[in-house]
Amino acid sequence: MRIGELSDRTGVPVPTIKYYVREGLLPGGERLNRTQVSYGDEHVRRLRLVRALIEIGSLPIATVREVLVQVDRPGQDLDRQLGAVSRALAQVRQSGEAPSLEGVDEAMAIAGRQGWKHIDPRNDHIRSLSEVLATLRVLGLERLIDRVDDYARAAEIVAATDIELLQGLDDRDEVLEAMIIGTVLGDALFAALRRTAHVELSARHFKAPESTD
Amino acid sequence: MRIGELSDRTGVPVPTIKYYVREGLLPGGERLNRTQVSYGDEHVRRLRLVRALIEIGSLPIATVREVLVQVDRPGQDLDRQLGAVSRALAQVRQSGEAPSLEGVDEAMAIAGRQGWKHIDPRNDHIRSLSEVLATLRVLGLERLIDRVDDYARAAEIVAATDIELLQGLDDRDEVLEAMIIGTVLGDALFAALRRTAHVELSARHFKAPESTD
Numbered sequence: 001m002r003i004g005e006l007s008d009r010t011g012v013p014v015p016t017i018k019y020y021v022r023e024g025l026l027p028g029g030e031r032l033n034r035t036q037v038s039y040g041d042e043h044v045r046r047l048r049l050v051r052a053l054i055e056i057g058s059l060p061i062a063t064v065r066e067v068l069v070q071v072d073r074p075g076q077d078l079d080r081q082l083g084a085v086s087r088a089l090a091q092v093r094q095s096g097e098a099p100s101l102e103g104v105d106e107a108m109a110i111a112g113r114q115g116w117k118h119i120d121p122r123n124d125h126i127r128s129l130s131e132v133l134a135t136l137r138v139l140g141l142e143r144l145i146d147r148v149d150d151y152a153r154a155a156e157i158v159a160a161t162d163i164e165l166l167q168g169l170d171d172r173d174e175v176l177e178a179m180i181i182g183t184v185l186g187d188a189l190f191a192a193l194r195r196t197a198h199v200e201l202s203a204r205h206f207k208a209p210e211s212t213d
Numbered sequence: 214m215r216i217g218e219l220s221d222r223t224g225v226p227v228p229t230i231k232y233y234v235r236e237g238l239l240p241g242g243e244r245l246n247r248t249q250v251s252y253g254d255e256h257v258r259r260l261r262l263v264r265a266l267i268e269i270g271s272l273p274i275a276t277v278r279e280v281l282v283q284v285d286r287p288g289q290d291l292d293r294q295l296g297a298v299s300r301a302l303a304q305v306r307q308s309g310e311a312p313s314l315e316g317v318d319e320a321m322a323i324a325g326r327q328g329w330k331h332i333d334p335r336n337d338h339i340r341s342l343s344e345v346l347a348t349l350r351v352l353g354l355e356r357l358i359d360r361v362d363d364y365a366r367a368a369e370i371v372a373a374t375d376i377e378l379l380q381g382l383d384d385r386d387e388v389l390e391a392m393i394i395g396t397v398l399g400d401a402l403f404a405a406l407r408r409t410a411h412v413e414l415s416a417r418h419f420k421a422p423e424s425t426d
Contacts, residue, residue, distance in 0.1 A: 052348050079419040086408060111409055118416035119409060129405040132398055135265050139394050143378050144402075150374045151399075152406050154367040159410035161363045163418060165356050181352055183408070185345055186364075189357075190407075191400055192342040193365050195299055196324055196332060197372030198396075203331035205376060206292040 003029070006039045010047045017047065024065055025050045049177060057184035063088065071176045078172060082179055089183055090124050103130030114152050162186060216242070219252045223260045230260065237278055238263045262390060270397035276301065284389045291385060295392055302396055303337045316343030327365050375399060 007014045020026040026046055029037035046068075053059045053067070066088040070081065104121050107129040111119045119126060136144055162182050169175045220227045233239040239259055242250035259281075266272045266280070279301040283294065317334050320342040324332045332339060349358055375395045382388045 048352050052352055056345060056348050077419075079415055082415050082419060083412065086411060090408060107409075110406075111413070114410070114413075116409065116413040118413050123409070123412060125405050125408040125412065128401070129409065132269060132402045132405060135269050136394070136398055136402075139261050139265055139398075141378075141391065141394055141398070143381065144395060144399070147374050147378065148402070148406075151371055151403055152410075154370040155403055155406035156410045156414075157367040157370075158364055159407050159414055161360050162407075162411065163414040165354075165360065167418060168356065178354065181349070181354055182357060183411075185349055185352075185354070186357070187400075187404055187407075188341070189345045189349075189361070190364055190368055190403070192338050192345060193323075193361075193368035194372050194375075194400075194403075195303060195338040195396070196320075196329065196336070196342065197327075197365075197369045198299060198375065199296065199336060199338065200324070200329040200331050201369075201372055201376040202292050202295050205380060206290075206295065 001039050003037065003039060006043055006047065009044050010051065012047055012051055020047070020050055023061055025061065025068060045177075049181065052181060053184055056188050059089075059184065067180060071173070071180070078175065081176065085176060085180060086183070087124050089180065090128060100130070100134065103134050106130060106133055110148055110152055113149055114156060158186070158190060214252050216250065216252060219256055219260065222257050223264065225260055225264055233260070233263055236274055238274065238281060258390075262394065265394060266397055269401050272302075272397065280393060284386070284393070291388065294389065298389060298393060299396070300337050302393065303341060313343070313347065316347050319343060319346055323361055323365055326362055327369060371399070371403060 001009075003014055003017060006012075007017060012020075017026065021028050026043060029039040029043065031037050050064060050068075053064050054061070059067075067085055070084040070088050073081070073084070076084075104126060107126045108119065108121050110129070111126070133145055133148075136142070162179075165182060166175050166178055169178055214222075216227055216230060219225075220230060223230075225233075230239065234241050239256060242252040242256065245251050263277060263281075266277045267274070272280075280298055283297040283301050286294070286297070289297075317339060320339045321332065321334050323342070324339070346358060346361075349355070375392075378395060379388050379391055382391055
């Protein structure tokens, strides 16, 4: 197909498509002659993925590029590749500072209480977790930290659903793509559901009685 | 205290503090004379909040400003004010397009199946939810949509913990601050836990058998 049809099928404007190709987020099409370039279904699929990561996930271009590099890297075992993609996705929130030893111990203790036994203390997510815990403490929200096991239990429910969805897929590229979409859109999905639940529960608990004027 | 002490106590560099004051994220200090400005504990508290929103939450300056405007607006009932703060926090992910009627119906149906009866279909979170659902469909992840009730159930567990934490607080400003921190850091906390759980579950399900070379 021509670039105009690619644009129609994905809802991404032509100049944006050209920008993504220049930035290395989308492979170029096949050049048919001096003026014509042809794109295939793999471009449609990749473009939809890129668009979701940028528009819904609000990921920076550099992070999207790094994620795609990991997806397109051939020949590792799938668990390792899922880990690399997950690390690339996590870059957004990482600060430059090394986490404290106590912070890492605390994060590992949370994982331990959930029976998670395959977690390396050097894992980036353990690091993110210890950063968030440190910030909550500075802000005086120890009470939220006291309830962290409740959050971990809910996180495992969601993660189990995520992984179950991946297990139904045969194709390796599909597994990786579904993992990326599930992580990024899954975060947005969960955040929207959590906020909707807040509205409901806040109305039940904090709403002023209706005035009878 | 002087600005140097404010910087020491919060870990925010002096030029950054001045920038936040110029941007309206932090009230100016009290001017004692031509060269001295004095800051109080309320500046420490506000500065820690701003820092968390920007560094952990990755919120844009304009969103932080809008959130703080809602916090500092006096005299509404608390449920309404929590709603306004929540809407300001949600701006990050909103696109310009109006959601489809079907999308809103689908989002409201999810809320209905959870027994959430205080949700207005015009609510911003319902809109975010319908956008995410539409994107999942475009990307061919209907299977995730089929499991959305599992996510909603987990979201309610987390939201109930969030609200329970707020209920223990007396002071209105404390409730609003805790709600903001809980939302933004709570998202980061949950994301880190979910990803840690992914590592665990991915290792259990996808790990290649150890080589015995």
